[in-house]
Amino acid sequence: MFLSKGLNGQEFTAAGTIRVPGADISGQLTFRGARLACGRGCDALVADGSKVSGSVFLDEGFTAAGAIRLIGADITGQLSCSDAHLNGADSDGAALVADWIKVGLSMLLDKGFTAAGTISLDSGRVGRGLVWAPEEQFSGRVDLARFDAGHLEDDWGSGRPGSSRARAASTARSVQSGLGRATCRPRPRPRAAARGSPRP
Numbered sequence: 001m002f003l004s005k006g007l008n009g010q011e012f013t014a015a016g017t018i019r020v021p022g023a024d025i026s027g028q029l030t031f032r033g034a035r036l037a038c039g040r041g042c043d044a045l046v047a048d049g050s051k052v053s054g055s056v057f058l059d060e061g062f063t064a065a066g067a068i069r070l071i072g073a074d075i076t077g078q079l080s081c082s083d084a085h086l087n088g089a090d091s092d093g094a095a096l097v098a099d100w101i102k103v104g105l106s107m108l109l110d111k112g113f114t115a116a117g118t119i120s121l122d123s124g125r126v127g128r129g130l131v132w133a134p135e136e137q138f139s140g141r142v143d144l145a146r147f148d149a150g151h152l153e154d155d156w157g158s159g160r161p162g163s164s165r166a167r168a169a170s171t172a173r174s175v176q177s178g179l180g181r182a183t184c185r186p187r188p189r190p191r192a193a194a195r196g197s198p199r200p
Contacts, residue, residue, distance in 0.1 A: 007030065046069045047069065068098075071097055086114065096121075109130070125149070
């Protein structure tokens with residue numbers, strides 16, 4: 001499936017599974033404020049192996065009654081799940097399954113994000129950083145085995161009871177945080193301005 005103008009499902013309401021596996025999407029994949037309803041133990045959105053030349057927006061009140069599947073998806077821009085509510089899970093208890101995902105920019109699971117099941121990012125790769133700051137304390141499992149990101153920010157409710165905060169060091173290493181285990185690559189140092197050149 002090739003979508004030359006992206007896929008816009010903003011504030012869309014669905015009573016079944018949305019399936020776009022292997023889709024080649026030129027532009028944005030947007031489900032901002034959408035409500036995806038399906039039966040118990042179902043998949044609300046299946047986009048395994050899809051390629052998106054822009055960003056994926058499952059945010060701003062996005063609600064799913066089933067699992068979100070992005071296994072092996074390749075997203076050039078960012079994956080935003082800010083203020084998303086993943087209220088359901090599949091038959092294995094997973095709310096977000098994005099193993100082997102590639103995200104060129106950042107992955108945002110923050111600003112009101114909630115999930116009712118496991119979040120699996122096994123072997124995923126994020127170019128810039130993963131921001132984890134859910135609305136409430138997360139009691140489920142987050143799988144970051146072999147996950148790689150430029151920066152990891154684990155900030156469950158800075159200042160809230162039970163919060164944890166861990167930032168990746170400036171050198172490549174493995175970090176253990178409230179999320180699990182991931183590898184973070186060093187950020188490139190800004191080049192020093194040439195002597196005598198004007199400052200921006």
